[in-house]
Amino acid sequence: MLILAVDTALNACSVAILRSGEVLLSRVEPMTKGQAERLAPMTREVLAEAGVEPAALDRIAVTRGPGAFTGLRIGLAFARGLAVALDRPCVGISTLEVLAHGASALRTVAAIEVAGSLFVGAWEGRACRLEPCRQRAEDVLARLDGDWTLTGPGAQTLARLRPDWPMAAQDLPDPVVLAQLAQHLDPHLNPPAPLYLRGHEAKLPGGISLEVDSL
Known part of the structure; x- marks a missing residue:
């Protein structure tokens, strides 16, 4: 193809x-x-x-x-x-899905910040665990269990609350x-x-x- x-x-x-x-x-x-x-x-x-x-x-x-x-x-x-x-x-x-899979991690949260709004989605392998949505960082983290890799141009906003989670730099x-x-x-x-x-x-x-x- x-x-x-x-x-x-x-x-x-x-x-x-x-x-x-x-x-x-x-x-x-x-x-x-x-x-x-x-x-x-x-x-x-x-x-x-x-x-x-x-x-x-x-x-x-x-x-x-x-x-x-x-x-x-x-x-x-x-x-x-x-x-x-x-x-x-x-x-x-x-x-968000493209960013998540570009991070090459098993469990990934992708985040984009546009005009002061945070947009996030989470994937575990090919399975979507958090559908793309607009939410506050605190609310996003409350919905996720275990450890995740953060990626995307809005990842720093989440990393400030979860500095223990690894980052996959990707803008x-x-x-x-x-x-x-x-x-x-x-x-x-x-x-x-x-x-x-x-x-x-x-x-x-x-x-x-x-x-x-x-x-």
């Missing part, structure tokens, strides 16, 4: 290509803005350097959140558009891990639908901010 994975959920623009589990090429460019302009050219570059024609792809994979609101929409729109153009399935995977989801996970998932059960976990702010006349729940 030939898989193209793309990610713009956090502070990077990332693309990877895997063929039957073998990494053909992976590229990660850190950036806080500009993903909309960079993602398509980067994808073309990676495909060309790997010697892969777009029509040869079997599947597209994309992170679906949580993450930056604009970044998520960029990656999801691109992946879905490419999948439609090529008539290929598109798999959406939680950013960005690895597109290779994203592609590896996508190999084993049913596209019909894992669609590229955004997972916001919080509202996004809409500006009203007069400068008033209104948080609108997305999911």
Whole structure:
């Protein structure tokens, strides 16, 4: 299976290509803005350097959140558009799940902090033990038994309360891990639908901010 994975959920623009589990090429460019302009050219570059024609792809994979609101929409729109153009399935995977499996630990808590909110999920092997959610650090730890490895750009918030738990430093989801996970998932059960976990702010006349729940 030939898989193209793309990610713009956090502070990077990332693309990877895997063929039957073998990494053909992976590229990660850190950036806080500009993903909309960079993602398509980067994808073309990676495909060309790997010697892969777009029509040869079997599947597209994309992170679906949580993450930056604009970044998520960029990656999801691109992946879905490419999948439609090529008539290929598109798999959406939680950013937290990609981070958790990228830590290479048996029991992992992945955390992302965005705009003052903490988003977490926990996995034991392939089994999800805590569904991605928005919670206070204290409440997260109260729901977990035993020892866990912490990872993700929000892990330090949890580590302050559990300094005895090991840390797997990881600020960005690895597109290779994203592609590896996508190999084993049913596209019909894992669609590229955004997972916001919080509202996004809409500006009203007069400068008033209104948080609108997305999911």
